Amino acid sequence: MGTGYLRLRNVVKSYDGRVNAVDDIGIDIAKGEFITFLGPSGSGKTTTLMMIAGFEEPTSGTIELDGKDLTRQKPYERNIGVVFQNYALFPHMTVAKNVAFPLKMRGAPRGDIARRVDEALDLVGLRAFAGRYPRELSGGQQQRVALARGLVFRPDVLLLDEPLGALDKNLREQMQVELKRIHREVGITMVYVTHDQTEAMTMSDRVAVFNQGKLEQVAPPLEAYHRPATRFVGEFIGDSNFLAGRLDPAGTLLVDGVGEIGGVGPRPGLGGGGPVHVLIRPERLRVPAQEAPTSFAKVVKMVVGGTVNYGDSLLLIGKMGEVPLRVRVSGGQSSAIQEGAVISVGWALEDMHLIAKA
């Protein structure tokens, strides 16, 4: 990945000289990519975004955009748009004035400004609200104005800091679709910060998972979901079962509380008999009575301790011996399974993902 458009190299940010809020982040972001910085609060994702915007200066490391070093440039010298969680619209300006602001600051000709403001407002469907003040708009509308304002000056990159965090669920989903449409239409590089894994999964070309100031994994959402690089990623994205095990050089996996599973095969970096995490997503565990058990690598008995009905699916929470297990079955299968029941649960070789234990 030497072809990054926006490149972060060994970026470190420390506020007190002891603890690194951002710890040696390196990432290459391609032109036109929609990348999401995902992580819990305090993981360094927002600080990293603020450094790209220029609001914070890295303690060390460099940030390059299209081959130019941005690291010491002021925010107003960069050509990077930012959309804030609380919108940060100028309350004393109308929608049109807000959107015109970046063009005015760049000394664009008056006629040009009017035309581009109209275009930007058309893009977010708010042309009719040009004369309103931000306080007269709903949260979703304000966020769209912020988007128009962040895009109107054709920035090289658009940064979005939890932009949908303040919206209710329905509106959030609507705005996700809207954002993806805008990304397609404008083709701009977008860096999106969120702690909401669903948002990250549904919108991104790639997700960068942050934890304690470090990058855990940068990958397309499905890869991060199915083949997480670390246990943290596996637990943060989606629901998970982590079993402890050991993979011997012959390719046999010994799982605590389950026993041996043969034919797992030598895997790069995992062979030496060292401890591994075995990740099995709850929806990859199957109840054999309802499926052909031939392809299963293992079938175990599970005591169902409790169930959570989601309508479209049913989550079974129980134990396999002493090992807790979560199984998700589709809603249609749910009626037969009661709390306290003992059921058979099986999985195939490809349902397991192994991660070396650090």
Next chain:
Amino acid sequence: MAGVVAAPAGQAGLAAAPARGLPADSTPWLLLAPATLALVILFLLPIGYVLLLSVTDPAVSIAHYRRIFSVPLYTRVLFNTFTTALTVTGVCLLLGYPVAYVMARRSDWVSTALLICVAVCFWTGFIVRTYAWLVILGNKGPVVAVYQAFGFGAPPRLLFTTFSSILGMVHILLPYMVLALYSVMKKIDPNLLRASASLGARPAASFRAVYLPLTLPGVVNGSILVFTICLGFFITPILLGTPKDMMISQLINQQIEELLAWGFASAVAVVLLVATSIVLAVYNRFAGLDRLWG
């Protein structure tokens, strides 16, 4: 028959329920009563009496008012009062804005230290602070001592000048300005300035286009507070100023204490009251009085 009788009884019961004791909407009036009473007795009645005196003492006429606006001495006092108040307001704004700005923008010990300084200043009685200036600017004070130590010869006259009077008033009223500005500045979302920078505005442009307009309510509030308080200022100009810079409240005091001219003094007081009310009315028209204290 019983059913027929019961129905109106039930309705009466429903209707009577909210009316138990006093009507529900009388509560606010009860709560307001003590303050209203105090205002009427201690404020409205005396003011009414002053108003009455101004047109009846010693005889029924509006001669006092005619005199205020026709005798050059008095028009000069009026004019001087307004220009002094304007000057003090302007100086307070120029000195106070940067202080409030730093207080609101920094979040570390600097902000706290400044806030404490301003608050201590605010809480120290203004007579104490006025006397402090008498000491500092006096003939045996530190300013004169420093001046002489450098061998500049005879120091200029500092005390009992227009300068010392305005300095004293600025010192006393500055905390009002700073706090009025601070309360507005503190509410400005710091992300607005970040947004403005990301949109290409240099710091000066950001300040002019975003920060300054958003702090205008604070500027107006602070100025109105300082200006109206200054209009009626009395002790400080008397102790620190010169008689030629007489302000309106000094005139009122002089008329009563030295000349026992109650009627004329009342008329001057009414003029001061009306002038202050006009300032506040204009403010209320454009901003709303309820916002004066942030």
